[in-house]
Amino acid sequence: MKKKKPGLFYKIGLIGVAIFLFLTSSNMIVSAVSLDLFSNTQVSNTSGTTVAAPYLNVTNKPVTFTINGATAIGAAVGRTGVKYAFINVPTQLTGKVQKNGDANVDTTVTVLAADIKAATGTVLDLVSTLLPLLSTLGLTSTVTSLNNAITLLNKEDFGRQTFVAPVEQFSSTLLRADINQGLLPILTNALILRLQAVQTIVAGITSVSLISTILNNLLSSLTNTINTLGNANSTVSKNLVAASILGTTTVSFPTLVSSPTGLTQNYTAAIRGGIFQTDNFDVQLLSSYGGNTNIYFAAGALAMKSELLPSNLNFGSHPIQTKNDETWNAYVGGNSANPLQTGTIRIDDTRTIAKSWQLKLAQTSNWLNGQKSLTSPRLGIITGNLNNIY
Numbered sequence: 001m002k003k004k005k006p007g008l009f010y011k012i013g014l015i016g017v018a019i020f021l022f023l024t025s026s027n028m029i030v031s032a033v034s035l036d037l038f039s040n041t042q043v044s045n046t047s048g049t050t051v052a053a054p055y056l057n058v059t060n061k062p063v064t065f066t067i068n069g070a071t072a073i074g075a076a077v078g079r080t081g082v083k084y085a086f087i088n089v090p091t092q093l094t095g096k097v098q099k100n101g102d103a104n105v106d107t108t109v110t111v112l113a114a115d116i117k118a119a120t121g122t123v124l125d126l127v128s129t130l131l132p133l134l135s136t137l138g139l140t141s142t143v144t145s146l147n148n149a150i151t152l153l154n155k156e157d158f159g160r161q162t163f164v165a166p167v168e169q170f171s172s173t174l175l176r177a178d179i180n181q182g183l184l185p186i187l188t189n190a191l192i193l194r195l196q197a198v199q200t201i202v203a204g205i206t207s208v209s210l211i212s213t214i215l216n217n218l219l220s221s222l223t224n225t226i227n228t229l230g231n232a233n234s235t236v237s238k239n240l241v242a243a244s245i246l247g248t249t250t251v252s253f254p255t256l257v258s259s260p261t262g263l264t265q266n267y268t269a270a271i272r273g274g275i276f277q278t279d280n281f282d283v284q285l286l287s288s289y290g291g292n293t294n295i296y297f298a299a300g301a302l303a304m305k306s307e308l309l310p311s312n313l314n315f316g317s318h319p320i321q322t323k324n325d326e327t328w329n330a331y332v333g334g335n336s337a338n339p340l341q342t343g344t345i346r347i348d349d350t351r352t353i354a355k356s357w358q359l360k361l362a363q364t365s366n367w368l369n370g371q372k373s374l375t376s377p378r379l380g381i382i383t384g385n386l387n388n389i390y
Helices: 008-032 113-119 123-136 140-153 179-203 212-229 235-243 283-288
Strands: 042-045 061-069 082-088 097-099 103-110 157-165 167-171 174-178 245-257 267-278 291-297 302-305 346-349 367-369 372-374
Touching: 042 267, 061 082, 061 267, 082 179, 082 235, 082 245, 082 283, 097 167, 103 179, 113 235, 123 140, 123 179, 123 212, 140 179, 157 179, 174 179, 174 245, 179 212, 179 235, 212 235, 245 267, 267 283
Parallel strands: 042 291
Antiparallel strands: 042 061, 061 245, 082 174, 082 267, 097 245, 103 157, 103 245, 167 174, 267 291, 302 346, 367 372
């Protein structure tokens, strides 16, 4: 039997499926890619540590991380998602950098006219229809006032804004601040005030048959838009803050930092911070954003301090006899009128690893009386309290 070749339509179908799969997979990849908001992000911290002066066994040390973005990447068409600032620490600091309150944000904000129009629904279109009719009716002053209010409504510059952004301990190594959540009420309230200025003017216009329908529709649109913007969970409000563009921005993260455990050598922790926008928060992508700042940690050391031990024991002068054992005490200067000779052994163990050691004493040579060796003396040491200082 002779096999038939695939028909033209079958081939076209396969090509179409391939193109569809390519496009849909491409869209999926694009939607997962986040947007870095600044091209020259700088990160710093207030630990004050250096290679020569690292942290040693600190616990819950207040440290503020500051992220500065000066050169904003240009406005992106169709910008969506949430603006985040983040601090990401290496695995050696897992659980060692904790949030210590909300982040402070200082930024300048722009909303493009097209995005303002999208947020205000049919308001601008209805005003555009109304204005020539008002001119026809000779309401010149009303036209001027309404034009001024619309100019303000369309103003893209929302100025410098300072606010707090809630910080989430997203994981044991990651803190993130939701900038949108702090910025949303600022932008929506500003836009509501602009809309209310338009609403006041429109509400004061005397309705006549020529404009009655447009006036009613415009007032209804203004009321609905103001109410929608007043709802923080509305799609319009979320889209407005997502579309906003940040200028020079500073975000400060207050944290509590503790030293990592198990260090066998001094450690430099490179901590990453940045500001970005995303539809899909993916920790794996954060290595592409922002900049680094360092905190330096010491591994600690084990050392015995012998400065407080006496260099010799003076038992004084005694008559020599060979019948009975005698006990002689060592006094300061060998004089029994002085206090007993004491000494202190101090061991400094500042290591972060698990500690397990013993202190042992061994005599390496016979006691001497001048140059004469004493072959059978016994030394008794009375120990005091053991003091542990952490």
